[in-house]
Amino acid sequence: MQSLCEFSDDTKEVLLELEKTRKDFWNVDRATANFLNMLIKIHNSKNVLEIGTSNGYSGIWLADALKHTGGKLTTIEFWDKRRSVAQENFKKCGLDGIIDARLGSALLILDEMRGEIEQGIRDSFDFIFIDANKPEYVEYFHKIDPLLKSGGIIAADNTISHAKKVEPYLKELLEHPSYQNQMLNFEAGLFLSFKI
Numbered sequence: 001m002q003s004l005c006e007f008s009d010d011t012k013e014v015l016l017e018l019e020k021t022r023k024d025f026w027n028v029d030r031a032t033a034n035f036l037n038m039l040i041k042i043h044n045s046k047n048v049l050e051i052g053t054s055n056g057y058s059g060i061w062l063a064d065a066l067k068h069t070g071g072k073l074t075t076i077e078f079w080d081k082r083r084s085v086a087q088e089n090f091k092k093c094g095l096d097g098i099i100d101a102r103l104g105s106a107l108l109i110l111d112e113m114r115g116e117i118e119q120g121i122r123d124s125f126d127f128i129f130i131d132a133n134k135p136e137y138v139e140y141f142h143k144i145d146p147l148l149k150s151g152g153i154i155a156a157d158n159t160i161s162h163a164k165k166v167e168p169y170l171k172e173l174l175e176h177p178s179y180q181n182q183m184l185n186f187e188a189g190l191f192l193s194f195k196i
């Protein structure tokens with residue numbers, strides 16, 4: 001079990017509170033969250049995208065790592081109530097300044113982001129965490145591949161727990177010449193892809 005000793009008291013309190021309701025909000029488990037936090041620090045990621053904010057549990061782990069790298073998080077959620085709860089949680093943790101919590105359908109927002117990157121308003125991403133609608137993973141991939149730098153990482157959750165639903169995503173990545181992949185045996189399965 002991972003301790004939360006690296007966090008501020010406020011952040012620790014919020015994380016412990018959110019862990020009590022994690023099944024209601026479909027949050028990642030603590031081991032997956034801790035791994036993503038470490039990976040961002042190891043990779044020195046600066047510009048992170050999350051698809052599927054929920055109440056902000058995983059976003060807090062991602063953004064706290066970005067405090068160390070000097071980066072920022074953009075996270076997408078289409079359920080406004082959840083987005084509002086996440087924003088309150090980010091604020092309680094003092095992370096709201098480095099998080100852009102976007103409201104809307106991921107597929108539409110990813111198209112907007114592509115336009116922003118092409119116009120030079122936004123940088124491309126170096127780390128992307130996918131944790132939203134499982135059958136849509138492959139469509140997210142088609143839209144995020146042009147937004148991800150070479151040397152970037154995609155981590156996709158629920159790739160063992162929802163193996164059937166994410167099968168087209170796994171197949172596409174495993175056959176893709178520009179990606180090196182590894183399935184990691186966390187609670188729900190985390191599929192890691194490195195863009196060569």
Ligand SMILES: C[S@@+](CC[C@H](N)C(=O)[O-])C[C@H]1O[C@@H](n2cnc3c(N)ncnc32)[C@H](O)[C@@H]1O
Nearest residue numbers: 026027028052054057058077078105106132133
């Ligand atoms: C598994 S939960 C995310 C959990 C979160 N990453 C965490 O671990 O704390 C998935 C979230 O994605 C949202 N979602 C699902 N499909 C979406 C879509 N197409 N666009 C935006 N949000 C979506 C759901 O409303 C839900 O809150």
